[in-house]
Amino acid sequence: MDKCREAFMVMLEEISLPMHMREFDEEKCQFKYKTTSCLWMGFSKAWQYQQKRIDELQTKLDAIKTCIEEKQYKTLRNGAPVLNVADLEQALKGGEG
Template identity: 35%
Template sequence: MDKCREAFEKTRTFKEFDARSPVVFSNFGGYVSAEDGRPQVYLNGALASYQEQQKRIDELQAKVEAVKQLIGEYKDPAITSDKSFQHGLLLVVDELEQALKGGEE
């Protein structure tokens, strides 16, 4: 089972639906009723939405990691001997760190 589907099956949406109408994941890539094998359109749509949002979250996390790496590089005093440039970089680093934390402190 893929990690995204595994996480989806831990959500309240899935658990409540499965409690009312037990489902299984078919070999065709979607949820079907455990009783009669009929496709569960609502649950399959919810899974597709969940997967799309997780993809966006993963993309944002990759961007955050890239910014964190830049912050680490910019904090290195050996990046330049120009003191005013170093000061400017530290101001940018501070602003980036605040943005990653969610705003002003």
């Protein structure tokens, strides 16, 4: 199981259901869950959690792209682009390069 799927499943397991998602069955003297609402709420929260992680990764990717575009220069010998690795590492960690 990959890390994203694992995190998604953990998020689903950690969701607690509010009272408005439950109905009390007086005959059976127990709570029933509104299944569709529960599933939608669970998947919605898990989706939002994963979207937040995607947004964070996109921010890092944008920082790397900017770093490459701004810091790139050509060597005199062969014209190949040379990048400052420390700047790229800093951008990956979430800081500005």
